[in-house]
Amino acid sequence: MSSTAAPAFTFIDLFAGIGGFHAALSALGGECVYASEIDDAAAKIYQHNWEMQPAGDIIAETDPVVKVPPHDVLAAGFPCQPFSKSGFQRGMDEARGTLFGNICSILLEHRPSMVLLENVRNIAGPRHAHEWDVIIRSLRQLGYQVSATPAVFSPHLLPPSMGGRPQVRERIFIVGTYVGEERAQEDVEPVVHNRPIDGWDPQQWDLGTILQDEDEIADRANYELTPTEQHWVKVWSEFVRRLRAAGVEKLPGFPVWVDAFIHLDDLVIHEDTPAWKANFLRKNAQFYTEHESLLNEWLADFDELNGLPSSRRKFEWQAQDAASLEDCIMHFRPSGIRAKRPTYVPALVAITQTTILGRPLRRITPREAARLQSLPDWFDFPGQPDSATYKQLGNGVNAGVVYHVARAQMARSGDRWDRILAATPESIDDVLD
Template sequence: MCSTPSGFTFSDLFAGVGGFHAAMHAAGGRWAFASEIDPHAARVYDYNWLRPLRASTTEHPNGLQEFKVSGDIVTLTDPVVQVPHADVLTAGFPCQPFSKSGKQLGMDETRGTLFWNIARILQDEATRPSVVLLENVRNLAGPKHQQTFATIVRTLRQLGYRTASRPAVFSPHLLPPELGGRPQVRERVFILAHYVGNAAAEDPANFDNPIVTPKSTFGDWKKTDWDLARHLPLDPDTDVGDRYELDSTERKWIETWDGLLTEVAERLGPGERLPGFPIWSDDFRSVEAAADLIEVAELRGEPLPAWKADFLIKNARFYERHADIIDRYRMIIDGFPASRRKFEWQAGSHRPLDETIMHFRPSGIRAKRPDYVPALVAITQTTVLGTRRRLTPRETARLQGLPDTFEFRQSDDTNWDDYVTQKDAPSYKQMGNGVNVGAAFFVFSRYVLEHADEIPNHIVEAVRAASDQGRRGPDSILS
């Protein structure tokens, strides 16, 4: 990893393998502290980010800690805050329910949640950062968590931080490649705040709109412009190991559904498409039989939800129209596992499945256009490329905006210059749990520059210089 001129220091909480580190480094920052409870992720972080620092300097930026990822943030903030000061604090914190949400208790209301541990750092004048960047799942901005989000905002303001009343919700697939975008739908909530003192923070005149929204646009770029093979880019199949190839059983699932869907598509009329609702072989029956099932459920006093009744009728109509085709494939499909007897077509106009990307989900097989992929997750739902193979860990790292110099290697506990290569399972998990580098870099840089008159100048100048160097994207810096 190359180094950049250091204009500010940053602390990295719930650090994972270092997505925020990469973003802050690209923005002109210098690492001061990291905390991560997962030992495997912490060792990957150390190998990629701290081992090079140890090799280049013996002077630690805060003078208190060696170049090593610390453990559980709970023990590092309670009862005494042991986190050193840094100019910027980042945290992709887990968000447990707030047991007292809505009682206007502010800081006390967050007790028992990991946000409370972040707040302890912000409360202490000796450790208080100038800028805060928090990241969480999209649901934090949803209707079920309005009180949770309101509590976070209220607490930040009571601690002297200016922050918007609504969160920034953003995904890397909305950004063009030159701004650090990636072909992955990964909507996340970003909460940005900077210290201005209590009076200014709680003044309604200072309540901002979010820095970006899911409807933000950038020039002529459209999310449909993505091409996964070109923009990621995908590695040539010949360079990918055999272990990523689909096995014969998986190929049989795809080939069977491909045959059925191709025959159905050939008889569709002009303007018709394959159905967008989940096609489920277990519900292939006549419309009359489906209506009987719905009626029986009502007579029993256990009426089906409206979506389920609609699902049954749509599948029945699909079956009646195409029974001559479906019945030739049905015996094979009925032998598949339950989760493979259901298929969701989300790939637009019909095309061979080899020209789509797919996911083997617990709820069924889903096919999509080969432009951008759904969010990486920490469980095994790795994107499948046609009938060929899964994405490799290297390709998932690219989806998260990490440079190809990033390695899935763990530094050894006893000798930090030694390492072991990590197995694929934890690598996929770490990417599913990580923050996207380009999205984090963009929202942070944009926020700092738009509030430049209230943020310390050395932070602003570092971000401005890094944005100019990287054409506002981190890729050319993290090379």
């Protein structure tokens, strides 16, 4: 948002999406002087909320530096690309011609004080070990002191008082401060660690803290389940209810497969069956044998679950001692209907995986999804379908986590950042809301 005060620093926002980095860095007093985003729909939302039009995909151009102004911080949620292994230069030579290589070109040209990159966790996994090595070596060759150990963090690890959110969204942050090439070769600890902050217990999260009041949800019918989906929930709600009524204190912790219900004495497992599947088959047979009468009555009352897709004939209970399915949140997954306590939700993804509330029975709304990404309620998505909004939020960064990571990097980056830390609170919520 525009401001008459002199900015504490300037930043550029590459692969900007709808502006999660912008939210965090502007909350720290920064001013965005350049943004780029190739997706037109996301760029429109960015322009609407941040009052600046992102350029197209200039980062993919041969010479992107000519359009990028000087800046203090380069932020980018960049896509991971395979690098050429020709010659195994393990650094900038291998990065040339890629999107990350163009980021390096901008860093070489402008030497911003700080670089803040975000990516999915598996960029530091064994399948991408070469890419990770190239990224770290390239940044060090450019004079940026970065950790070779991945900095992984998720919003559910931050307590509410520090701007956390009830969402598991583990992401890699590659954060560096310009110190010159010689000092940059010294390794440092990751700027954040993948564990709760200040003794916070993530099991204390209550998803209700981000939910809208039912009477304030416009077009509420859009978020209700279809009759078919409601039937799926009714089937498994009755499954849980009957087991609880029968005194079953501990529901199965393994995936329940109705198509594997067979008496234990009749179980035959072929020798070529994978070990994990054989284990589940045995557990389902044991479960069915122990509760045969109850389960047969349940199946009979619901026509043996005929007509339910294979994935809806499977059920994953991760809600511990919850009394009923209505007390849970659910996700319709290819592996089955998963139920868990309404503490925190899995990472936001496409609309087909949107979290479902057991009570009231509906999907979370776009506003609630935006809150899970630490975006304020004034941030809106005019003129587009909800499916586009869910997609943009699922592709975005969590602004509260970026705010936390950026402050942590500023704290280790020298005197020039001290006044920013002194002037800004620990939580992004105290600035944006």
